[in-house]
Amino acid sequence: MDDLYREIIIEHYKNPLHKGRIENSDYTFEDENPLCGDHLQIELRVNADQKVVDAKFDGQGCAISISAADLLLDSIIGKSIEDLKALSKKDILDLLGIELSPVRLKCALLSLKVLKAAVYELQEADDDLIQK
Amino acid sequence: MDDLYREIIIEHYKNPLHKGRIENSDYTFEDENPLCGDHLQIELRVNADQKVVDAKFDGQGCAISISAADLLLDSIIGKSIEDLKALSKKDILDLLGIELSPVRLKCALLSLKVLKAAVYELQEADDDLIQK
């Protein structure tokens, strides 16, 4: 019981490492989960090699979406923009270490969707981009 | 069984007394039962007192609608136009001597509907005019 709310999820929700803004970010995008009105903005800063040197999110959401965002951003520091394009649903679920119903999956994947939109410089990421 | 198809109904269907047309009729109207495409025209001739002296129908329909038309017209000879306005659903059912489901009721009442439209000189008789 309550295994959806593992220590790590509560911890990253209550004390996120990557919450905030980046001045002069190289990549940025914001989107929302219309189902719940949750809103998320992600900003990235990359170095000359296009490797992520800083990543921050801002916005509001449930524990699943906030902790997923925080865990995701933590995992991409040092990665190249090309690496980010390869990220998938499975990576997020591995980070969270839980199983989710379709509704909560949307919460968990919001940050990935925003990240993809940012790095592909899209209006909005297609669900296909984050499947698997 | 088969009591809907009493002798009298089959007889009036096969050998209607009032099938035909009246030259120079005083009242006339035609209508159809869209449910089955049945079509009926009724023509009346009245004397100076506005009493029916001749009544004829023409058209096509099922045994119930044709025999009802024939029985109805047979029953109104000698009646005044005012009398006709008082005719109701019940009179038709009494003439036929059977009970009918709502769908077949429409067949049975087509002639009354046409008659009412004719004597009220309406575009089309309202169902309210033949209820009860």
Place this chain on the structure above:
Amino acid sequence: MPNTLNVQGDFPILKRKIHNENKLVYLDSAATSQKPSSVIQAVDNYYSNTNANVHRGIHFLAEEATEKYENARKKIAKFVGVGDPNQIIFTRNTTESINLVARTWGSKFLNDDDVIISTEMEHHSNIVPWFSLVQEKNLSLKFVQITSEGKLDIDHFRALLKLNPKLVAFTHMSNVLGTINPVKEIIEMAHEAGAITVVDGAQSTPHFPVSIDELDADFYAFSAHKMCGPTGIGILFGKKALLENMPPFLGGGDMIKKVTFKGFSANSIPYKFEAGTPAIAQAIGFGAAVDYLSTIGMKNVCSYEKELTEYAMEILSGINGLHILGPSAVDRGGVISFTLDHIHPHDIAQILDQSGIAVRAGHHCAMPLHEKLGLPASTRASFYIYNTKNDIDDLKEGLFHVQKVFS
């Protein structure tokens, strides 16, 4: 006052165990109600014994099916205080009912620059159909504001009426705030200003006695699935004179009087608005649902829910950091939406679910209202005849547990 209506045994789903071990505490009836055996049986019985297409058939089953279908229409008319059952149109749900008005009455009688009025507390189904018309016809759509207490601001409404609106669309009871609106007064005011009225009754007909004829509503919409009935069936009531002057909605079988290669003429009401094979089993099931509710008595339903709601308001407002949306217990129905400091509604719902408690989290199809309230989402507990004070106690314990998880 009874402590329970003693109807739990009528609802087979209440025996269901949630996550294998928990009793179901179903507090999501505003989304859809549970179904009593008599309704489930009526549907089953229709399929097992009567099933046939209606209206056109000359055979035993077709006649029996037609009679049951039309009988359901009569029962429902009576249940909501409508004298002439031909004013009762079967639709899929409240949403389709309101769209029907927008697409028929609206298309014919609304013109460029006309004003229509909705309110800030509406469900999307009483907003979006009007937006579609607004785009098409260049209308102006105004929203009656709500007060800080969560009631309609009647002064603002009065001011908007000066714009000579053609139509006023509003809800009988809010599915978020629980507010019960003064429908009769609003209709009277709208009529005086020359507007017709469209009342969203999705949350009213399930919970208290409604007499549409007495309210003098022009259109009134509701759904079976929120009042013990099947999914897939709803009602649009419309005044006869209005319905008769409206163009048809969907085209097809049953709604026509005659079709040729040149055109068609429409059937009389209510059939004009019921194209194609209707939701026959569902209409009959809806008839069984109003029978069921009538047996309990809508006055009893109403007073029982009032008692429950008062109890819940008291219990919930005692929880630290919990904030209830909408008016006080006196003026509301059995829907309580709330926020809990620092905890997202999704997380509340999810953790409650783990102990079998079903509530709803989100915007409850009322995004504009949440925008107005400055909230992305809220958590909603809603009650019906099968709930008890125990359920509310369980909710309280559940919320304590939620707070503990996040502490």
Place this chain on the structure above:
Amino acid sequence: MPNTLNVQGDFPILKRKIHNENKLVYLDSAATSQKPSSVIQAVDNYYSNTNANVHRGIHFLAEEATEKYENARKKIAKFVGVGDPNQIIFTRNTTESINLVARTWGSKFLNDDDVIISTEMEHHSNIVPWFSLVQEKNLSLKFVQITSEGKLDIDHFRALLKLNPKLVAFTHMSNVLGTINPVKEIIEMAHEAGAITVVDGAQSTPHFPVSIDELDADFYAFSAHKMCGPTGIGILFGKKALLENMPPFLGGGDMIKKVTFKGFSANSIPYKFEAGTPAIAQAIGFGAAVDYLSTIGMKNVCSYEKELTEYAMEILSGINGLHILGPSAVDRGGVISFTLDHIHPHDIAQILDQSGIAVRAGHHCAMPLHEKLGLPASTRASFYIYNTKNDIDDLKEGLFHVQKVFS
């Protein structure tokens, strides 16, 4: 070849006695089919164990209901050979499906003076929605003629295509003539002429294997109630690219992505077209129906009905004064409409009913076709998996009796 599919025991209604004493001989499946226990049970089970509103809920029942509902969509997609289930939209019935196309694709993409094509053998539901558009938009609606045999006149169709129609709407199988149209060929011809196609599959999906992707249809409509499923649920298939470019149909909950006081944006497909609480139980029941039919196998359904139809054609054409409408047994489905000299279809149906035989009498929602045939009405016997040669023998005896009553 089996003499029966041995499924009679699956259909509880077949035990019903008609007028107290007669076995039911149900020959009205083209109007609506009977329902097997597995479908009735699936609906019952949904209400008794799973019932909740779908899509937005974060609780056990809501998630289970959503999964079952979406699973039904996938099953149905597979059953009719559709690869991407997001192209399957739940509607009330075939009629609503076709209206949806007319009101969305039609409203957006058809303009003054455009030509659209239907056929002389259509059901009202594939004529009236187009007439409504014709009135609104000043279009021209042409009808492909039928040959004396009751087939589509392909030469006439070819000639009409020279008018550069934007849309061709036609039935896969006629519900009066039994004609099965060469759908693939028609679609190819329409596409070559630059038209999109709307196929009325109400009489096809119940009776033989259909692969919509293979046929390359743009839109394809059908109803659950004619194929062992519940009333109140139907399907519109649309190609993804078309659906995505269409404006929404009805407005309300579930079909939106976002609503503000200024406007709304629509959800992605298929939800964009499913406003309000859907017919959840019915969709799930429909899923059970396609499971049931798949277990029998649509090839078996088709060949069994073919055998029955051939037998019936032989038996009926042996009756004096009986005239069968439509093509020979080789090219038709299990629908046989006929006339009997000097006896009105109403009387035939009524007298047959008295011995428990259910047939249909009237225009079968195809008045223009009857006008073309010069008939006010006809009598129709239609078959399904639970019928046997015995039923046809009973029909023959029944018709002899009808003739005797009128002799």
